Amino acid sequence: MGPHPYGWWIVLHLLLFVFWLGGDLGVFYSSRYVLRPALTPEARSTALKIMSGLDLGPKICLVLFLPSGVTLMALEPHGAELFGVRPLSPWPVAAVWVLALTWLALTVADHRTHGRFPLARRADWTIRIVLITVIAVAAGYTLLASRPFGVDTNPRWLGAKLALYALAIAAGLGIRLTLRPFGAAFGALAASGSTPEVERTLRGSVDGCLPYVWVIWGSVLAAAALGVLKPGAVL
Numbered sequence: 001m002g003p004h005p006y007g008w009w010i011v012l013h014l015l016l017f018v019f020w021l022g023g024d025l026g027v028f029y030s031s032r033y034v035l036r037p038a039l040t041p042e043a044r045s046t047a048l049k050i051m052s053g054l055d056l057g058p059k060i061c062l063v064l065f066l067p068s069g070v071t072l073m074a075l076e077p078h079g080a081e082l083f084g085v086r087p088l089s090p091w092p093v094a095a096v097w098v099l100a101l102t103w104l105a106l107t108v109a110d111h112r113t114h115g116r117f118p119l120a121r122r123a124d125w126t127i128r129i130v131l132i133t134v135i136a137v138a139a140g141y142t143l144l145a146s147r148p149f150g151v152d153t154n155p156r157w158l159g160a161k162l163a164l165y166a167l168a169i170a171a172g173l174g175i176r177l178t179l180r181p182f183g184a185a186f187g188a189l190a191a192s193g194s195t196p197e198v199e200r201t202l203r204g205s206v207d208g209c210l211p212y213v214w215v216i217w218g219s220v221l222a223a224a225a226l227g228v229l230k231p232g233a234v235l
Contacts, residue, residue, distance in 0.1 A: 023057030067100040139163035164219040171212040
């Protein structure tokens with residue numbers, strides 16, 4: 001008899017953590033070369049392409065983290081109770097996967113078109129806002145209720161993990177807002193070369209994202225620890 005599917009879903013969930021954090025580290029490292037005035041515009045453009053390519057990985061991981069987590073909840077008996085369905089019930093899980101794959105398609109389209117497909121960007125943004133709200137409410141209830149969802153397994157670790165996921169999504173939106181001046185400034189760099197104003201705008205945009213980056217890294221690491229250790233759980 002082969003291993004239980006639950007184990008393979010745990011492996012997938014952990015791999016999403018690994019590639020999410022690892023991809024973000026690559027984005028951070030390559031961004032340092034984008035900001036180097038001593039490099040030619042062509043070299044900095046190459047670094048930007050590397051940075052953009054690496055950035056798609058964490059975006060994919062962020063999206064797939066949701067359906068993989070819901071799948072784990074449905075496969076694990078205590079998680080199924082919290083999820084409100086019998087173990088292995090396919091319909092809620094399938095619905096979440098359909099939503100997630102739709103979101104993933106919008107995310108990839110927005111990434112590859114760099115915002116030139118406004119409908120995809122608006123839809124992706126709306127989905128993230130809705131998810132932040134819904135997940136934050138579910139996290140708050142799980143953390144504060146004496147018997148959340150009527151279960152006695154003390155799933156507050158899961159509530160904290162949900163809160164961290166919502167926080168990571170919100171931090172990603174903060175990065176998008178902070179990077180808005182970057183595109184025009186880098187276009188000016190490529191067209192006319194470096195100027196003090198261009199360099200200030202580029203550095204301000206990229207370095208302004210650092211607090212959000214720290215929040216994402218901390219959230220990912222803490223969520224991984226909660227998922228593995230499940231502190232306080234009565235299982």
